[in-house]
Amino acid sequence: xxxxxxxxxxxxxxxxxxxxxxxxxxxxxxxxxxxxxxxxxxxxxxxxxxxxxxxxxxxxxxxxxxxxxxxxxxxxxxxxxxxxxxxxxxxxxxxxxxxxxxxxxxxxxxxxxxxxxxxxxxxxxxxxxxxxxxxxxxxxxxxxxxxxxxxxxxxxxxxxxxxxxxxxxxxxxxxxxxxxxxxxxxxxxxxxxxxxxxxxxxxxxxxxxxxxxxxxxxxxxxxxxxxxxxxxxxxxxxxxxxxxxxxxxxxxxxxxxxxxxxxxxxxxxxxxxxxxxxxxxxxxxxxxxxxxxxxxxxxxxxxxxxxxxxxxxxxxxxxxxxxxxxxxxxxxxxxxxxxxxxxxxxxxxxxxxxxxxxxxxxxxxxxxxxxxxxxxxxxxxxxxxxxxxxxxxxxxxxxxxxxxxxxxxxxxxxxxxxxxxxxxxxxxxxxxxxxxxxxxxxxxxxxxxxxxxxxx
Amino acid sequence: xxxxxxxxxxxxxxxxxxxxxxxxxxxxxxxxxxxxxxxxxxxxxxxxxxxxxxxxxxxxxxxxxxxxxxxxxxxxxxxxxxxxxxxxxxxxxxxxxxxxxxxxxxxxxxxxxxxxxxxxxxxxxxxxxxxxxxxxxxxxxxxxxxxxxxxxxxxxxxxxxxxxxxxxxxxxxxxxxxxxxxxxxxxxxxxxxxxxxxxxxxxxxxxxxxxxxxxxxxxxxxxxxxxxxxxxxxxxxxxxxxxxxxxxxxxxxxxxxxxxxxxxxxxxxxxxxxxxxxxxxxxxxxxxxxxxxxxxxxxxxxxxxxxxxxxxxxxxxxxxxxxxxxxxxxxxxxxxxxxxxxxxxxxxxxxxxxxxxxxxxxxxxxxxxxxxxxxxxxxxxxxxxxxxxxxxxxxxxxxxxxxxxxxxxxxxxxxxxxxxxxxxxxxxxxxxxxxxxxxxxxxxxxxxxxxxxxxx
Numbered sequence: 001x002x003x004x005x006x007x008x009x010x011x012x013x014x015x016x017x018x019x020x021x022x023x024x025x026x027x028x029x030x031x032x033x034x035x036x037x038x039x040x041x042x043x044x045x046x047x048x049x050x051x052x053x054x055x056x057x058x059x060x061x062x063x064x065x066x067x068x069x070x071x072x073x074x075x076x077x078x079x080x081x082x083x084x085x086x087x088x089x090x091x092x093x094x095x096x097x098x099x100x101x102x103x104x105x106x107x108x109x110x111x112x113x114x115x116x117x118x119x120x121x122x123x124x125x126x127x128x129x130x131x132x133x134x135x136x137x138x139x140x141x142x143x144x145x146x147x148x149x150x151x152x153x154x155x156x157x158x159x160x161x162x163x164x165x166x167x168x169x170x171x172x173x174x175x176x177x178x179x180x181x182x183x184x185x186x187x188x189x190x191x192x193x194x195x196x197x198x199x200x201x202x203x204x205x206x207x208x209x210x211x212x213x214x215x216x217x218x219x220x221x222x223x224x225x226x227x228x229x230x231x232x233x234x235x236x237x238x239x240x241x242x243x244x245x246x247x248x249x250x251x252x253x254x255x256x257x258x259x260x261x262x263x264x265x266x267x268x269x270x271x272x273x274x275x276x277x278x279x280x281x282x283x284x285x286x287x288x289x290x291x292x293x294x295x296x297x298x299x300x301x302x303x304x305x306x307x308x309x310x311x312x313x314x315x316x317x318x319x320x321x322x323x324x325x326x327x328x329x330x331x332x333x334x335x336x337x338x339x340x341x342x343x344x345x346x347x348x349x350x351x352x353x354x355x356x357x358x359x360x361x362x363x364x365x366x367x368x369x370x371x372x373x374x375x376x377x378x379x380x381x382x383x384x385x386x387x388x389x390x391x392x393x394x395x396x397x398x399x400x401x402x403x404x405x406x407x408x409x410x411x412x413x414x415x416x417x418x419x420x421x422x423x424x425x426x427x428x429x430x431x432x433x434x435x436x437x438x439x440x441x442x443x444x445x446x447x448x449x450x451x452x453x454x455x456x
Numbered sequence: 457x458x459x460x461x462x463x464x465x466x467x468x469x470x471x472x473x474x475x476x477x478x479x480x481x482x483x484x485x486x487x488x489x490x491x492x493x494x495x496x497x498x499x500x501x502x503x504x505x506x507x508x509x510x511x512x513x514x515x516x517x518x519x520x521x522x523x524x525x526x527x528x529x530x531x532x533x534x535x536x537x538x539x540x541x542x543x544x545x546x547x548x549x550x551x552x553x554x555x556x557x558x559x560x561x562x563x564x565x566x567x568x569x570x571x572x573x574x575x576x577x578x579x580x581x582x583x584x585x586x587x588x589x590x591x592x593x594x595x596x597x598x599x600x601x602x603x604x605x606x607x608x609x610x611x612x613x614x615x616x617x618x619x620x621x622x623x624x625x626x627x628x629x630x631x632x633x634x635x636x637x638x639x640x641x642x643x644x645x646x647x648x649x650x651x652x653x654x655x656x657x658x659x660x661x662x663x664x665x666x667x668x669x670x671x672x673x674x675x676x677x678x679x680x681x682x683x684x685x686x687x688x689x690x691x692x693x694x695x696x697x698x699x700x701x702x703x704x705x706x707x708x709x710x711x712x713x714x715x716x717x718x719x720x721x722x723x724x725x726x727x728x729x730x731x732x733x734x735x736x737x738x739x740x741x742x743x744x745x746x747x748x749x750x751x752x753x754x755x756x757x758x759x760x761x762x763x764x765x766x767x768x769x770x771x772x773x774x775x776x777x778x779x780x781x782x783x784x785x786x787x788x789x790x791x792x793x794x795x796x797x798x799x800x801x802x803x804x805x806x807x808x809x810x811x812x813x814x815x816x817x818x819x820x821x822x823x824x825x826x827x828x829x830x831x832x833x834x835x836x837x838x839x840x841x842x843x844x845x846x847x848x849x850x851x852x853x854x855x856x857x858x859x860x861x862x863x864x865x866x867x868x869x870x871x872x873x874x875x876x877x878x879x880x881x882x883x884x885x886x887x888x889x890x891x892x893x894x895x896x897x898x899x900x901x902x903x904x905x906x907x908x909x910x911x912x
Binding site: 091093094140144145151165173177179187188229236237285288338339340342367372404408409423434435438439450 | 547548549550551552572593594596600601604605607608621623624625627628629630631632633634635636637638640641643644645649661662664685688689691692693738739740741743744794795796797798823826827828859860861862863864865866867868872876879880881883884885887888890891894906
């Protein structure tokens with residue numbers, strides 16, 4: 001890469017950091033170099049060189065992925081997009097923003113808030129994850145049932161293709177149907193079809209008024225899951241509906257300490273109880289929250305309602321601390337299955353059965369409003385062993401049998417590619433590979449991700 | 457096609473009907489045959505034969521398209537999907553429905569309403585258009601600014617590919633990111649990549665309470681457009697925000713007659729005034745409607761608000777009658793540009809200037825909540841002549857110059873393919889053609905649509 005004018009790091013510390021994401025996993029070996037892009041031209045230059053020499057490139061945003069989609073292993077060039085961090089435009093009248101890929105989700109929202117606007121896709125990691133990474137994984141989060149996933153917020157993209165050419169897709173209008181939807185095709189493509197460098201996203205008015213928060217403790221996780229399904233069935237649409245299983249809740253409570261819970265309904269959760277937090281926003285939030293409260297109560301929940309926004313935010317902070325709490329105490333394998341919402345209780349039953357049979361603790365939280373569960377397999381030692389992967393295999397099969405998916409929002413990455421054909425079937429996987437070959441014929445873009453090696 | 461067990465028509469009347477859609481245009485020559493599919497197996501069989509013999513196939517739903525996307529011309533086989541009309545499943549608890557492609561949008565909503573559910577994508581033609589056609593064009597409608605376009609409602613598809621194989625994409629869950637989003641790629645592909653035969657769609661709870669409707673008359677269309685832009689800028693999100701220019705309104709009023717308007721605010725619209733109808737729904741509809749009313753009044757509107765749902769529905773029926781009113785009185789070229797919402801007044805100015813310069817009447821309505829305009833060029837004689845197309849060319853250039861698109865919701869079809877590269881640029885069109893070639897290497901699927909001939 002010498003002479004190319006690129007910012008290239010090869011020191012051990014940079015390379016070590018680029019081997020891992022937030023999944024707790026690590027690539028085999030160290031990447032050959034880390035290229036820190038500071039402009040779209042840098043990304044193009046890097047890919048031109050990689051293309052000419054046949055070097056595999058791993059695009060990387062903020063490194064907060066949970067599926068091993070941005071881990072640089074031996075022989076890989078890691079292309080770091082964190083330096084593309086400019087908010088290029090906010091157009092309040094039209095409700096759009098144009099940002100570079102490395103802009104953090106939280107930073108965009110900080111810039112929007114004074115204008116009464118927000119960018120709705122809301123991963124739990126929003127303070128530290130990048131918009132480009134969110135788009136590359138079609139990230140979800142806490143607000144999807146009401147406000148949609150990342151795809152719904154992306155209007156257009158600038159993408160550097162495998163040979164370094166720049167492709168612009170999409171538009172600045174709310175509607176537009178000229179040609180195939182390449183914007184949607186690249187959204188969720190996990191860096192395997194091109195490198196997203198810029199995005200035009202839709203921003204929304206902040207919901208009027210303060211949100212109303214309902215918290216409830218349930219004697220068991222199945223009752224909690226049934227209560228959440230009942231909320232959907234009652235045609236209520238809270239903006240947030242988060243469920244924490246008893247084990248998940250107690251690990252977070254231990255991690256945060258009693259001060260973090262004091263004065264909130266979370267302080268009253270008894271050992272062995274599961275915890276649910278719902279939030280309603282917009283006009284009529286109070287009326288909707290009353291409906292949620294009634295649904296929880298009729299399913300055996302001990303309920304509390306608060307109109308205090310600060311208390312609501314503290315309750316959500318407890319939920320958002322889940323990943324950090326587990327990460328701080330050792331290794332975990334974070335899973336991400338999603339099922340039709342009515343199957344939520346059955347999926348929790350299946351997880352408890354797998355945990356009981358294998359002896360592996362699986363604290364679980366769920367974005368219950370959209371049927372997306374994050375079972376976390378607690379791992380002995382640094383890496384999941386065969387027993388953990390075998391338990392995960394059972395989990396995936398159970399989710400598929402319930403009409404669900406392997407991954408609701410984290411992506412396939414390296415960690416779930418083994419099961420992709422189980423979900424999609426060999427016919428669709430073959431079409432997906434053909435699309436990959438069309439955009440990246442020499443296979444240099446994130447080659448370890450999404451597809452099993454040696455099958456094309 | 458003999459011996460294939462297919463329902464094939466070659467009578468003049470069937471073939472003549474298959475030459476046209478609702479654009480008012482007609483293909484050159486008659487198709488060779490009309491194949492009426494009654495099952496997915498029929499579609500597969502038809503495509504296997506067409507593939508083996510190299511016969512070009514035009515998939516066709518209810519024939520309500522407005523861009524010439526389903527017109528069968530000389531040498532074409534028209535594949536009619538209207539017979540695939542079964543609603544296969546409605547799962548109220550999970551909020552999904554599974555339908556065959558020929559099910560009419562209105563029929564699905566009739567089946568959903570008793571369950572308190574609805575399918576949100578709402579083209580003005582909803583009573584007569586098919587879900588499959590809606591998906592093939594990624595149809596919009598009156599409710600998109602608040603409830604999204606068709607793409608947001610489609611979770612999964614069954615597609616018959618060019619060689620007759622059946623491909624299933626997507627899922628039954630709210631979230632899911634396993635692999636590339638082929639469902640989105642096929643949505644809006646206008647029958648050029650495969651034939652959509654079945655869809656799993658998301659359905660929503662009907663908004664609680666009655667809608668509140670606000671109507672306003674404005675002295676000129678620019679004031680009306682500015683008032684609509686002000687609604688967006690005021691962070692209000694009515695479910696419907698429809699603008700009818702003075703010429704458009706008076707043509708509909710003449711067509712429907714005074715009884716259709718009597719007792720509604722539409723009866724008070726003076727000659728030369730433009731008309732706007734907004735509707736707010738859900739909890740807090742009254743409060744939001746009050747905000748809309750204030751925005752209209754401050755831009756010079758004579759406003760009326762009604763909480764009577766029947767009156768609101770009558771006002772929307774006036775808007776929905778626009779296409780029928782023009783169609784009944786002669787030929788029109790229906791256009792479909794979309795611009796960023798703040799550019800709505802400028803786009804109306806451009807349309808008035810084009811009309812003044814060319815002498816062609818261009819009555820125009822707009823889905824003002826999302827910046828999507830339908831200028832209708834009134835045509836002398838049966839077909840648009842060069843003068844009309846030249847005026848349309850000016851229209852497209854004006855929309856693109858304002859950051860807009862050629863087509864907000866109708867699609868490219870035959871009628872707008874000439875301008876596709878002006879919007880997308882040659883680089884992106886080339887990638888779109890490569891995707892077309894990947895899925896349809898022999899080019900038998902709707903070969904007249906989307907791309908200019910002889911450029912691949």
